[in-house]
Amino acid sequence: MNIIKNRYLYFLISLLVIVPGIIFMILHWTSTGQGPLALGIDFKGGSLLEVQFAGTLPSTGTISALYTQFSTPQEPIANPIIQPLGNNAYSIQSAPMNDATESSLLAAMKTRTNGAVTVLNFTSVSASIGAEVTRAAGIAILLAAIAILLYIWFAFRSVDHPVRYGTAAIIAMLHDVFVVLGIEAMLAYFLHWEADSLFLTAVLTVIGFSVHDTIVVFDRIRENANIYRRVDYETMVNHSVVQTLDRSINTQLTVMFTLFALALFGGDSIRHFVIILLVGIFSGTYSSIFNASPILVVWEKQEWKTWFRRKAEA
């Protein structure tokens, strides 16, 4: 089995997923001016009220009217976004509001529907904090990437050019982050999914898994590099990838089994999260086999020197 030989095909497959994702992100940014992803209220600020009605289910128009009625210049909660939740509940998003406003709204809903109104979830986030958390998360991921790069550099000091291994692992990690962000952007477009703090957790999980997976493959290269000193680099890397293939697939399968079970039976509140994890874990395994190791070969052969020549011929 020769995986490394077709490396440019695998790079192309990655690009076929990542490029459309980036296009969707740019589209979202240019059309709304609010960044590449549709953000949930945890990040952009706002309030989310999920209510269940025991009495008659009010129409979305009735709820919208109530919100407009309680809207004030300090809390402009008019024109909320209302989505049905099951068959007797609504999920309502609006500008941030305080608890007093929420109580008056609920009381008004209760009178309108002649029945109990149960709050499933009420969140209100002021706009300032979201931006700060997003920025801090970005910095944390950046710091983690640098720390991992340094660690791999150190752990692979017995082979030639250890810095390449760290860099390739980080590139593979970024690949997975972009795949996840891109898929999220597409889902945001088609299904109106929003990136919330659980999404952030999913991205963090994917980063952890991706690097973990890549290091296992690289470990085999490290070991083989000292055994097969006379074999050329490309063959040795390919041999290592094939040797770890069973393990890569089996490990991925076991994680995927659990995630599939969670996606199918785990309930609505975590489905979005689990699906993003599935995408990311799959991408993590893909990138450790088909991107990280091939990048080492491309680097070893310094193939970028021939990229433009090839294009000129074609």
Next chain:
Amino acid sequence: MTRSRNTWLIVIALLIVFSLWVDLSNNITIMNPFNDKPLVNKNTQLQLGLDIRGGLQTLLQADVANCANVDPSALDVTRQILQNRVNALGISEITMQTAGNCRIIAEFPGITNSQQVNDSLQQTALLEFVDMGSSPLPVGSTVVTDYEPKASGTQSNATSAAPTATIAPTATATPAATATPEANATPGAAPTATAPAKVYHTVMTGADLGTVSVQAGTLGGQYEIAFTLKSSGTKVFADYTSSHVGQYLAIVLDKKVISAPIINSAITGGQGVIQGNFTVDTANALAVQLRYGSLPVPVKIVESQTVGPTLGADSVRKSVLAGAIGLAVVVLFMALYYRLPGIIADLALVTYAILSLMIFKMVGFTLSLPGTAGFILSIGMAVDANVLIFERLKEELRAGRNLQQAIDLGWSRAWPSIRDSNTSTLITCVILYVFGNAYGASIVKGFSINLGLGVLVSLFTAVIVTRAYLHLVLDNMKLGEHPRWFGL
């Protein structure tokens, strides 16, 4: 070799017995045999996150221009005061932590009425005792007092800036407009709503108040609030009450009258009681306001989330079912693919689950949905360590080594990859934890704790437990002669 292996087996067995004990009980007690007193008495209830069990989470932030100027110890005092305030509301299991320079995360399990709690958190509270003469303003009305916040040396700049009212020497429009209509609007009492913008005299502030407690009153069924004064306040209060018996002394919080008791007799000894038509609850509420009036750092609520118990219970039931199905498939897969070692790995996985639950309960970590995600990932990594070892084991067997050599080589060759991959995960966990802690991002924090803990336990089970089990089986049953048991 054999001896150390037996030692490990004993250690593992003891650990499992202890873990099962912790896992299955909600409280553990170890008696000291010498004096019959409990040596260890620990509540080991599993703590579920608010996203699972339902409740209120509120994120408070210092209401100042620059967070860097907030003194960490002042913030911590604020946290303690707030915690006392909400504790006094009778809510159990509150957790309140400072996060970074200027945030406080408060969690109230089981609370669905966020307004009461958040209101109590948000009171900035300047407490004054105001001379009302013989005609008190009704409870709830706004008063203008002659108290100047800057006079109080103990308060920080931030606090003194917070109360808005300034002394109004002449009839400036604003205080007048707020004082009179409210007084008139309130039904009953205060027929003489006095002239607009009357400036009342502040006798003393909450800073002079010592202890406050609620006690059963001398009259049946009523409660009263007993208080003591600090030495700074005793003289002032004695002088004032001596000359004003029969008049009203209003308790004013943030320029609003919260109670207007009448002075029955002079209070000269530095302690007295407030009597009135109090129930336990109203007496407690007033006592709380008296006790924890002012905060060293003013705070505002920036995020508030209420999860209803129905959503939580539903999530738990479904997630547990899903997790069980997922694990069952993993166990089956391992057994079918790796045969005997797979079954042993499954046993190690069960050990892993038992140990992790024990650590969770002992340390008191909170299990939240993101935490569960971290845990699932760590299960994946625990399985991965076993997969790595067994793949190596198979390779060594194929290369013609005998079983004993293959097991030892399999472990030693798989170790660098297990070590490096898990180390990088731990590095990520530490950075995420620091970040989550500093910014009050509890989701990120919970995730990193669970994942980090899971990785550590999985290292132990994969490297030591699996190996001990495998040797136990192989040494006692001559299965080594059957390569099919190893999936070859």
